Amino acid sequence: MDIATYGDARDAAVARLAELLKHPDDLNLKVPALRRKFAKEKASVEAQLKTGVQTQLDSIQGGLDTLAGSTEQMNKIKNDMQRIDNLCAGSQGMIQHFPRINKISRVHQNFVATQEKIKSLQGLYHRLEEVQRMFDEDHRDIFGPAENMLHVHYQLFKLEEFRDATLHQARGSSPDVIINLKTYFRKLDVLSDDFTHYLWDLGRNALELVKRKRGSVIVRLVKIIECEERADEKAQAAEQARTSHQELASEGSKWRLAEGSPRTIKSYRVQFFDVLHESLTERFDRRFAEFGDDWSAALDATDFIFSDLTLVFDELVPKFPKKYKIFPFFVLEYHRHVYEQLNQMIQQDLDAGTILKLLRFVRDYYASMSSQLGVTEELLEPKLLDGQEQALVEDYLKLVRRKLVEWTTNLMNTESRDFIERDKPPEHDSDGHYGMTAAVIMFQMINQQIDVAVESNQGKLLYHVVSECHRVLKDSQRVWKELLGSELRKQIERPDEVPEGFVDYVMAVANDNVRSADFTEAIVHRLENLVDAKYKAQVDEKLNTVMDGFLQVSTFARGILLDVTFNDVRPIFGQMFCPAWYDEELMPLVIATLKDYCKDYQQHLNGYLFGRLVDEMLERFLVLYLEAARSKQAKFRMPQCLDKIRSDVRLAYNFFVKFKAKDELETQLDVIENVHTMLESNRRSIFLDYHSFRQAYPDVPLVFVEDLLARRDDLDKSGFKEIMEGIRAKAKEYEPDMSAPPTVFSKMKW
Structure with missing residues (x-):
């Protein structure tokens, strides 16, 4: 089915459905x-x-x-x-003197024909001058009304018939006669050629003529083509008749058979379509030549295709007979030129943006052909890009991959060098929070790539771009973890050999990763309604994995801050519950150190990060304090140790309450209160106190309780043994509660 028939059938079906089903009910x-x-x-x-x-x-x-x-x-x-x-x-043979009679008759006929021919030749130039004058009026303006065109053609058509018949009759004459006749008709030949060129100039400018409301000129042109086509058909029929008659005529026959037509076949209809093809080729060449190698701009300049074809359908098609199939001709001509231009493009070294624009153009092209013109993709041959869309997608993804790797590598090299050398403080925002520029720049690049992929309206392509971004971001997260770990080891093992500012840069990295998680979450929300349902789960999974990775890096950085902080106070915790603890004020040294660090952390860390850091600092404080109670050098002198523990808890409470809610802080410090209770408990109440301890902290190991009691100086060996036997018996009564959340004891080393 051709395009025109397909369109008629579709319109009829739609019209009938619209008539039958007018209302939703x-x-x-x-x-x-x-x-x-x-x-x-x-x-x-x-x-x-x-x-x-x-x-x-x-x-x-x-x-x-x-x-x-x-x-x-x-x-x-x-x-x-x-x-x-x-x-x-x-x-x-029965008629007397028949040959002489026949000869005289023929001489008379020839004499009359010659006389008429002479009269026609004598008036030829006068007729030509009149035709030339009318033709010149039309020819002066190619976009004029061309009111004389049909009359000029009629006169030329008749004069050409006269010329062809004259030369045909003189074909047996001497060469001099033939030359003289051709010379005499030279002016007619020139005018005929000029008029033909004029007709094809009109054909080349068919679109411009209808734009200028000169549709009547197109109608006249079509009438002339049709007239010449009918003359061609008659000439061809006469030639076929001549051939048939020759087969019937026997040698020596006296019948005068048809001798065919002297007309030269013009094939105006074929020439017209050839001229249209040439003009459209020139139109495309002009359109694209001005852009040179700027293929992206060339794609932007293709809007004329649909406006031209709409003009053809609305204005040009009604002026041609249906047999010309003028609309399918224009559609396929435009399509093939688009096909050739795109094939030239894909042979070039295109950048990522142009590749995406090319893929988007192909999809939009087919969609516009269908929606605006009713021409489906199946009717357009050859297929644009020859089915190489997937290869172009792969090329685009390679470019994206290379660019992302190149950009992130350069950024990470710069940031890593700044992090290692630390020859200047990290940058900070208006709130005083430390940070570095890599995160912002990296997400600007990633958002650009995602935006371009979104504009392509290709779900699979967007998924692949997100996958590439996921890969480079996960690589950057891995690099930061490795770099943080290696620099921490230097800071701990060789503190005198490393540059200052390690803590500041760790805070900057932690802030950047929280900010990057926020950037990633923004991308998730932005793509929520833009991703094809087929790929939504995969895209969400990739982005959520990246977001979790950034939060993990920030958590890792917080852990490093805690490592640095508690590395300074760890020796002090090593002396807790030892003789020095009783003689010196150790806890004030710990709190003073924590206070100094927290002052910087609160000033330069993201608020969310600082809150989490305080929680983890308190947890680590408790772990170290409890682990100190199990030290081999620890000894609980009664009752001095009880007062010291209360003093330590009071100092810790006064420090942490500045950053945490009282109820939450009291709940977390309760573990030391339970330890305090176990230390001051007597033989009669210790089992009840252990029961309360175990109820509050189901994961407290029995060995911890044993270590506490073993270091009490008020219990002799027999008393300690008796108490532990009772506690062990009591411990067997407890069933482990697997659903209970872990407590601080799960963080301790055993």
Whole structure:
């Protein structure tokens, strides 16, 4: 089915559906009835078709019988004609002086024809001058009304018939006569050629003519083409008749058979379409030549395709006979030129943006052809890009991969160098929070790539771009973890050899990763309604993994801050519950150190990070304090140790309460209160105190309780042994509660 037929059928179907189903309720009310009605109509049509087919078969059989009879009649007529010819030849001998009479008749006919020919030749130049004048009026402006065009063509057509007939009759004359005649007709030949060129100039400018409201000129052009086509058909029919007559004529026959037509076949219709093809080629070449190698701009300049084809459909198609199929011609011509231009593009070294724009153009091109012009992709051949879309996608992804790796590598090299050398403090924002520029720049680049992929409207491509971004971001996270770990080891093992500012840069990295997690979450929300449902889960999984990775890096950085902080106070915790603890004020040293660090942390860390850091600092403080109670050098002197523990807890409470809620802080410090209770408990109440301890902290190991009691100086060996036997017996009564959340004891080393 061609484009025009397809469009007519589709329009008719849509119009009928629109007539039948005018209201939404029609789908429920009318469809069953329509289905029954159409079923009956189908049965009726099938019956009619069967009857019609049988009638056609009968007609064909009758036609075959008639054809056989006609053949017999033709043979009979042929034999009769041959007898008539023989009778004619025989009768000539019966008339006295027949050859002389026949010769005189022919001389008279030739004399009359010669006289008429001379009159025509004498008036030729005068007619040509008049035609030339009218033609010049039209020719002055190619976009003029061309009101004389049909009259000029009529006169030239008649003069050309006269010329062709004259030269045909003189074909047996001497060369001098032929040359003289051709010279005499030279002016006609020149004018005919000029007029033909004028016609094809109009054809080349067909679109511009209808834009300028000169549709009547196109109609006249079509009439001329049709006239010349009919003349060509008659000439071809005469030539075929001449050939047939020659086959029938026997040697020596006196009948004057048809000699064919002297006309030269012009094939105006073919020439017209050739001119259109050339003009469209020139149009495309001009359009794209001005952009040179700027293929992206060339794609932007293709809007004329749909405006031109719409103009053809609305203004040009009604002015041509249907047999010209002018709209399909224009559609396929434009399509093939687009195809050639795109093939030239994909041979070049295109950048990522142009590749995406090219892929988007192809998809939008087919969509516009269908929606604006009713031309489906199946009707457009050859297929744009020859099905190489996937190869272009792969090329684009390679470019994206290379660029992202290149950009992130350069950024990470710069940031890593700054982090290691630390020859200047990290940058900070208006709130005083430390940070570095890499995160912002990296997400600017990633958002650019994602934006371009979103604009392509290709779900699979967007997924692949997100996958590439996921890969480079995960690589950057891995690099930061490795770098943080290696620099921490230097800071701990060789503190005198490393540059200052390690803590500041760790805070900057932690802040950047929280900010990067926020950037990633923003991308997730932005793509929520833009990703194809087919790829949504995969895209979300990639981005959520990246977001979790950034939070993990920030957590890792917080851990490093805690490592640095507690590395300074770890020796002090090593002396807790030892003789120095009783003689010196150790806890104030710990709190003073924590206070100094927290002052910087609160000033330069993201608020969320600082809150988490305080929680983890308190947890680590408790772990170290409890682990110190198990030290081999630890000894609990009664009752001095009880007062010291209360003093330590009070100092810790006063420090941490500045950053945490009282209720939450008291709950977390309760573990030391339970330890305090176990230390001051006597033999009668210790089992109840252990029960309370175990209830509050189901994961407290029995060995911890044993270590505490073993270091009490008020318990002798027999008393300690008796108490532990009772506690062990009590411990066996407890079933482990697997659903209970872990406590601080799960963080301790055992």
